[in-house]
Amino acid sequence: MTQNVIEVNGVSKAFGGVQANKDISLTVPDGKITGLIGPNGSGKTTLFNSIVGYHPIDEGSIRFEGREISKLRVQQIARLGLLRTFQQTRIFKNMNCVENMLIAVPHRKMTMLDMFDRANPEEMERAEMLLEFVGLYSKRKLTAGSLSFGQQKLLEFAMALMNEPKVLLLDEPTAGINPTLINGLIDRLKKANSEFGITLLIIEHNMRVIMNMADTIYCLAHGKMLASGTPEDIQNDQRVIDAYLGAH
Numbered sequence: 001m002t003q004n005v006i007e008v009n010g011v012s013k014a015f016g017g018v019q020a021n022k023d024i025s026l027t028v029p030d031g032k033i034t035g036l037i038g039p040n041g042s043g044k045t046t047l048f049n050s051i052v053g054y055h056p057i058d059e060g061s062i063r064f065e066g067r068e069i070s071k072l073r074v075q076q077i078a079r080l081g082l083l084r085t086f087q088q089t090r091i092f093k094n095m096n097c098v099e100n101m102l103i104a105v106p107h108r109k110m111t112m113l114d115m116f117d118r119a120n121p122e123e124m125e126r127a128e129m130l131l132e133f134v135g136l137y138s139k140r141k142l143t144a145g146s147l148s149f150g151q152q153k154l155l156e157f158a159m160a161l162m163n164e165p166k167v168l169l170l171d172e173p174t175a176g177i178n179p180t181l182i183n184g185l186i187d188r189l190k191k192a193n194s195e196f197g198i199t200l201l202i203i204e205h206n207m208r209v210i211m212n213m214a215d216t217i218y219c220l221a222h223g224k225m226l227a228s229g230t231p232e233d234i235q236n237d238q239r240v241i242d243a244y245l246g247a248h
């Protein structure tokens with residue numbers, strides 16, 4: 001039987017008078033791809049932030065591999081193997097791709113100079129392998145700032161993989177990416193799941209993308225869980241259709 005690697009139970013979070021999440025429960029099965037959708041402002045990013053320890057929750061429980069993590073801090077949670085990426089990329093634009101990859105691994109207490117002068121050969125090899133995996137090997141010596149936005153997102157994805165996460169939370173991985181690059185990105189995300197065994201939880205506005213990737217999809221609306229099911233269930237769920245139509 002598939003284990004749930006993340007279990008969110010009855011989570012609520014308010015910012016002043018704004019109830020961003022209300023009594024949210026969801027599970028993320030180990031080794032699968034789970035989608036999280038919902039109109040703008042429905043509380044998706046808030047839920048991501050709660051899961052990775054970015055802010056305390058008001059109520060509820062968040063378990064990772066059976067362990068309560070809702071009181072742990074971001075770095076402690078990251079060390080357990082639960083990482084996230086952001087809507088806006090967080091790369092160092094003046095550094096080249098390989099340097100960005102090496103700096104993505106936070107465990108070493110080294111100065112920057114040490115890091116590049118005496119880069120661990122295994123990490124260097126892994127950095128180059130992952131740049132190859134996302135299709136950026138030929139650009140590895142270029143500064144990250146000179147890459148297109150889509151390529152920067154691929155770099156950020158590869159940087160997250162440097163940390164060998166068990167679970168990766170991706171916040172709108174295809175946002176702002178040229179449609180011709182999107183299929184390549186979907187392919188790499190699926191491969192990271194199937195070949196590296198990384199469980200994915202993905203926030204995505206592009207319905208074609210999420211319907212094509214996810215095993216299960218959860219839909220939020222107004223901070224509450226509106227529906228969940230297979231992509232087919234969700235696509236045909238009148239409540240989901242109404243939530244999106246009502247939002248635009």
Ligand SMILES: Nc1ncnc2c1ncn2[C@@H]1O[C@H](COP(=O)(O)OP(=O)(O)OP(=O)(O)O)[C@@H](O)[C@H]1O
Pocket residue numbers: 015018019020038039040041042043044045046047
């Ligand atoms: N740090 C914060 N301070 C105050 N209000 C916040 C904060 N973060 C989120 N909110 C509010 O909480 C609600 C949910 O926002 P959230 O960003 O989680 O939604 P979302 O579904 O991720 O939206 P989008 O799809 O536009 O990214 C919104 O009303 C937002 O304004």
